[in-house]
Each structure stands twice: as C-alpha cells, then as structure tokens.
Amino acid sequence: MKKIIRVFDIFLSIFCIVFLIFDISAKDAVKSVNAASQPQRIVYVSGEAFGIKLYTNGVIVVGTQSVETSEGRINPASEAGIKTGDIIVSINNINVYSSNEVKEILNDNNGAAYKIKLKRDGRYKNFVLNPVFCDREGCWKAGMWVRDSTAGIGTITYYDKKTGTFGALGHQVNDVDTNEIMPLLEGEAVCADVTKIQKASPGITGSLNCDFQETVIGKLLDNSNLGLYGAYSFINENAIPVGVAKINETEKGAAQIISTVEGQTPKKSDIEITRVHRRQGNSQKDIVFRITDKKLLEKTGGIVQGMSGSPIVQNNKLIGAVTHVIVNNPEKGYAVFAETMLEKSDSFAG
Numbered sequence: 001m002k003k004i005i006r007v008f009d010i011f012l013s014i015f016c017i018v019f020l021i022f023d024i025s026a027k028d029a030v031k032s033v034n035a036a037s038q039p040q041r042i043v044y045v046s047g048e049a050f051g052i053k054l055y056t057n058g059v060i061v062v063g064t065q066s067v068e069t070s071e072g073r074i075n076p077a078s079e080a081g082i083k084t085g086d087i088i089v090s091i092n093n094i095n096v097y098s099s100n101e102v103k104e105i106l107n108d109n110n111g112a113a114y115k116i117k118l119k120r121d122g123r124y125k126n127f128v129l130n131p132v133f134c135d136r137e138g139c140w141k142a143g144m145w146v147r148d149s150t151a152g153i154g155t156i157t158y159y160d161k162k163t164g165t166f167g168a169l170g171h172q173v174n175d176v177d178t179n180e181i182m183p184l185l186e187g188e189a190v191c192a193d194v195t196k197i198q199k200a201s202p203g204i205t206g207s208l209n210c211d212f213q214e215t216v217i218g219k220l221l222d223n224s225n226l227g228l229y230g231a232y233s234f235i236n237e238n239a240i241p242v243g244v245a246k247i248n249e250t251e252k253g254a255a256q257i258i259s260t261v262e263g264q265t266p267k268k269s270d271i272e273i274t275r276v277h278r279r280q281g282n283s284q285k286d287i288v289f290r291i292t293d294k295k296l297l298e299k300t301g302g303i304v305q306g307m308s309g310s311p312i313v314q315n316n317k318l319i320g321a322v323t324h325v326i327v328n329n330p331e332k333g334y335a336v337f338a339e340t341m342l343e344k345s346d347s348f349a350g
Helices: 002-037 076-080 099-107 294-300 338-348
Strands: 042-045 049-064 067-069 072-074 087-091 114-120 123-129 132-134 139-141 144-160 165-168 184-198 207-224 227-232 240-244 253-259 267-276 287-291 311-314 317-325 332-337
Touching (some): 049 114, 049 207, 076 123, 099 144, 144 311, 144 317, 165 338, 184 227, 240 338, 317 338
Antiparallel strands (some): 042 240, 287 332
16 A cells, blocks of 8 residues: 555656646747747837927036135035035925025025935935125025036937837936936927038047037937937937847947937948947947947047947948047947837836
C-alpha cells in the first residue's frame, strides 16, 4: 500500500511540474501573441523650427542685490534666506504670477516685513523679508530680481494624432540666468523662420537665429526633463507619418536627422549612431551620434542651439530626438529615445 501511495505522490509531483511548465509556456505564448498583435505606433515627424513663449507658475528669483543704506550695504533678500533659483508663489498671502505683480506689491511698502512663500527643490518654504531703506533713491527695497517668462527656439520632434499632442526639444526649458527648469503656467508654440546661423566650432556653441511668426502651432502643456509638450492646433504640411521604434530596435549605424537650418523647410541629413545606452532609461543621453552629412556640417559646423528636438530616423522609424551637443566636438551629440518621449506625452494627454 505504501508503495502505491509513493508511486501516486511521484506521479502527482511530475504532473504538477509538467502543468506548471505548460502554464508558464502558455502565458509566454499569450504575451508574445499580444505583443505581436499590437499595431505599430504611428506619429508625424516634423523637424520644423518653432518659437517658444513660456510663462511661469510663480516668479523665478534670478538674482539678489545689496542695497546702499545709512548703515552700509545690506542684502535683505539674501539675509531672509532667499536664493537665486527660488520660485516665489506668494507674497503676504497673495499669489503672484508676474514680475509686474511682484513689483507693485514690493513698491507699496513703508518698511513692513513681507511674508514670502516659495518653492525650492520641489518643497514649499516660508520666509520673512525685511526691506531696507535706500537713501539714494528714497524708497524701501527688497534687493532681488525676478522673472516671469522666457522665449526661445527649438525643433518639433513629432505630432501624435492619437493624443492630439506634440513633442519637442527632448529636454527641459531652463532659465538663462539660474539654469533652473522654468515652472510652466502657460505658453505657446509658434511658427518660426530660420534667418541666420551662428556656426559651431570646438568649444563654441552655435545657434539658429529665427523670426517668430504669428501662427500658433499649439498650447504648451508640460515642460519636463524629457522635453516640451503641448496640444497642437494643426500638423505642419512637411510632417510625414512614420512608425515609432522600440528602444531595443535602435542600433549603431547609419541614420538620418531632420532639421530646419534655413527658412521653414525641414531637411534630412545623414548621421551615424555610435553608441546606444538601452539600460539608462529616461535619459537625455540615451543615444550618441555624429553628423556625417558634409552639407550640414558646412552650414552649421555641427549641432547648434535650436536643433534640440530634431527627430532621428533609422530604418524608416523614429528612434529619438536630439538633446545636446558635445561642445568640444560639435559634430557629435546626444539624443533621447522616441519611445520614452511618447510615454511622457501619453502620461498627461486627455
């Protein structure tokens, strides 16, 4: 009887193992079928230069300043603990969104202390700022400079009909003085006409010069470390539909960059992908490439400011967007994976 039970136990164990293997294999097969059956994501790649008009949520402290008083030079903002790069969200419990609002509040003062609420490193902090009297100008001063908006140029990477959004830049828009990310309140992307190029050379960053047009491409929705995103009003007539490559499809070798370096017409130029960092993830430096197109190099000297966001196409698929230039060798640059950018725009699209 014991032998029969043991034989049964062994048979049952073997059956369970076989069933488990079959179950795992079946699940893997289902996953493979599901992945294979998913239609390829299609976007419209652009490469057009565009103008950026961005207004902040709060005002950015771009500098503090000492004030000449009867007791010597005093920096009231610095003494209060306020630093360059801080984002002031309210003064005396009044929310502020523009430098003019801040100016009006600070000018209407007889020496009383200000209650300042600001955002620093993602956290809110409260400070008390005591203004000082400037004898030379005959008024009270807080000793700080603030900014509420910025303008710049970049390149549209793609339009996505699925979500009605566009992606651009591949990196965030920073304040020119503090190098801090601009907290987006609202903004617009407008058409731009490339009028001039300041060529890049080793150690010197070049740039595109553009004239902003009145035509609005769309409303800005998000300024993040993975790019600038918005809801588009229309798709540029030069944009073409292509599939979006998976990260593991990107490979070293020949590819093309689409950029606008004259007028309003994007053009393809040859590049070579020299390195792919698949494990990095959410990085502005997922892809390393170099420009091989002689005409583009002759015109720009390499990657220049304003080309950020230029789509990179390989094997007829969008694989990434230009993010940075290697300053000491402007023929080389970095790019972020297109799939990563799409995940970002999907996360906030309605």
